[in-house]
Amino acid sequence: MSNTDLDWWRGAVIYQIYPRSFMDANNDGIGDLAGITQKLPYIASLGVDAIWLSPFFTSPMKDFGYDVSDYCDVDPIFGTLDDFDALIGTAHELGIKVIIDQVLNHTSDQHPWFKDSRSSRDSEKSDWYIWQDAKPDGTVPNNWLSVFGGPAWHWDSRRRQYYLHNFLDSQPDLNFHNEEVVNALLDAVKFWLDRGVDGFRLDTANYFYHDLELRDNPPKQEIVEGSIGVSLDNPYGYQLHLYDKSRPENIPFLQRLRSLLDQYPGTTTVGEVGCDFSLKTMSEYTQGNDKLHMCYSFDLLTHDNTMTHIHNTMTTIEEGLGTGWPCWSMSNHDVERVASRWNHGTANPAKSKVYMAMLLSLRGSVCLYQGEELGLPEAELEFEQLVDPFGINFWPEFKGRDGCRTPFPWENTDTAGFSENPSPWLPVADSHKPLSVSEQEGDRHSVLHAYRDFLHVRKHHSALISGDIEFLYTDAEVLVFTRKDENEYLLIGVNVGDQDHIVPIADHQVQDIILPEGFLSTRFENGRLPLPPNSIYLGAIQP
Structure with a gap:
């Protein structure tokens, strides 16, 4: 394999798929791996280099797959390991690399590891999670907050202790200070490498380690609305998160992870970094060719769409990046769709095209979220239609993530060609149906054709890639x-x-x-x- 092949990820365009919403092959109303495989020729026609699959692992789905109960199996709603192997094979035949999510910071509270850990303070895995006694007055150990609202500590009556959860209380954080935990997670990564994956997107890549002294986070001196992708309806945005994430111990773990991937030439990693100093963290995590291959941040996932902001973000990372490599994204499964976020709430095909061309011309790799190539606006849902716990907790000031996760529109029909089931897990947005693939394929001036055309232009200009x-x-x-x-x-x-x-x-x-x-x-x-x-x-x- 040549050095060019090994470095395919530099300047690569990665298409993110949210499996629940992409294509339902068995008509149960939920997208699945077989549905993704069925639609891989469409993805290949776009001219992207790789796909990134959001979690499809065994899970009770409290956070729709980001609460893993088995790192080494496929949840039955998505199919089987054989379905995954078929997806890998078809993708590779079409020249598409496959990147999968790895949710290493936390598991589901239904994971066997946590069930063992909470059973007793003397259990085999008693310290695989972050347990702490209450303060003398029974209150939580420190002031750390959960991204999903409220304290980051949950009382467990069996152990009579609190456990740490940076997200839902059903997502307990793993204790990375325990070497056995690190080894078990690296074994899970190796499991998928041996199945032929080409890389990993690391969820919350700067959250893995916590401060062993459990020091309180200080308040922010200046609070900027939306600066880290969390609105100020949520108290999480009022703290400077010095001690609950982005700890220096993260670096040696990322080096161990990179050492494992280096045994599988041509594989890659892209880390999600969300913090108050994300560009600095991106630089630290990607410099030196011994940690992550690339990172992306929340800096282009805000409502600030000015070219001044784009310029400042790019120059800041360029000045500090050194040998590191960035990855940029305007949308993903956690934020309002860019067609609405940057177009004052309504779809504007002309602006969707120019934002796309800008993103694909910047230095770095690029993640495109499914439906971005159609210029889809955010789906408007009623409270009764929500399933996202984040949205339910913070309604109506924050409407959650369901609006960017609705079924992908393949056709201008009632269920948009996503499924024959009349009641999919989220409703099909009426505003998406006229923007479906079948409608845009017939319009030479559509956003879909513009994406496809510019992606192919980009492949013929090496300067745009590297x-x-x-x-x-x-x-x-x-x-x-x-x-x-x-x-x-x-x-x-x-x-x-x-x-x-x-x-x-x-x-x-x-x-x-x-x-x-x-x-x-x-x-x-x-x-x-x-x-x-x-x-x-x-x-x-x-x-």
Whole structure:
């Protein structure tokens, strides 16, 4: 295997699939692995390099798979290990890599490990989780908070102690300070490597270790709404999380994990990092080629869609990244869909196209969330339709994550071609049906065709995949930058606003690269780059 093959992940485009909502092959109303396999040719047609599967492991589904009760098996609602093997085989035949989620920070409270741990203070796995006595007055051990609201400690009457949970109280945190826990988790990772996976997306990759002294987190000096993807309706956003996550002990564990993956050439990792200093953490976790291959943060998952914010985020990570590598995402299964979040609540196909072209032109790898290529807006649900515990807890100020998890629209029909079951696990959004794959396939100017076209253009320009980046101009609506490698030198201009802009580009001779039909593009004119509203420019700078 050549070095190029080993580094396929650098500049790769990874398509995230939320299995419950992608395709239901057995018509029980819930998406499954066989359904994903059935639709892999569609994914291949997009021109992506890999898929990332959100959890499909055995789980009581209190948090829809992010509460794992068996790391080494498939939950029956998604199929079997044979179904997974078939998915891997078909994906590889189509030239698609397969990345799967690993939820290592916590398990379900139904996992055999936790059942043993809570049974007795003298049990074999008594310290596999983080147990602590109450304070003398019976209150919780410290001020740490759960992302899902309230204290991060839950009282267990059997052990007469509290256990730590950064998320739901049915998701107890594992004790990474216990070497047996680390070894067991690495064995689970190896299980999937031996089945042929090409990499892992690490859920909450900066949460693994906690402060052994259990010191209280200090309050934030400045609270910025949405700065870490949690609204201020939730008290979690009022703390500076110094001691419950992003601990220095994380680094040696990531090095052990990387050492394991290095035994399987061509595999990769992408870590999710959510904290108040996420760009700094991304740099620490990806530098040196001995930890994570790449990380992504919440910095592009906020409501700030200004090009100033994009520029500041990119320059901050570039200045501190060193040998590390970033991965960027505008949407995922935990946040409001970007078509609504960045378009004032309504779908706007022209803006969806230009945001996509911008994302795919930045330096780094890219994660696209299912339905992003259709320009899907957030689904509007009533309270009675919610199943997400996060949304139920914080309604109505925060409506939860169900709106980005509704069934994928394949056809403009009642159940959108997702299932023959008339009552899928979440309702099909009426606003999604006219944006279905079948509808957009017939429209040469659709968002779907624009994604497909630009992804194929990108594959023919190595500078867009791995070249260096330099920013030439930015304001709230316009971003102009270059990408350069040993083969080519490209000029990229983006205008996400509704007004014309003209940007002077001195000292460069530029040859226009004509973009496919369906994009609003422009032409370079005598040292000036005119950028109409919602337009993208791509040109080759001449030597």
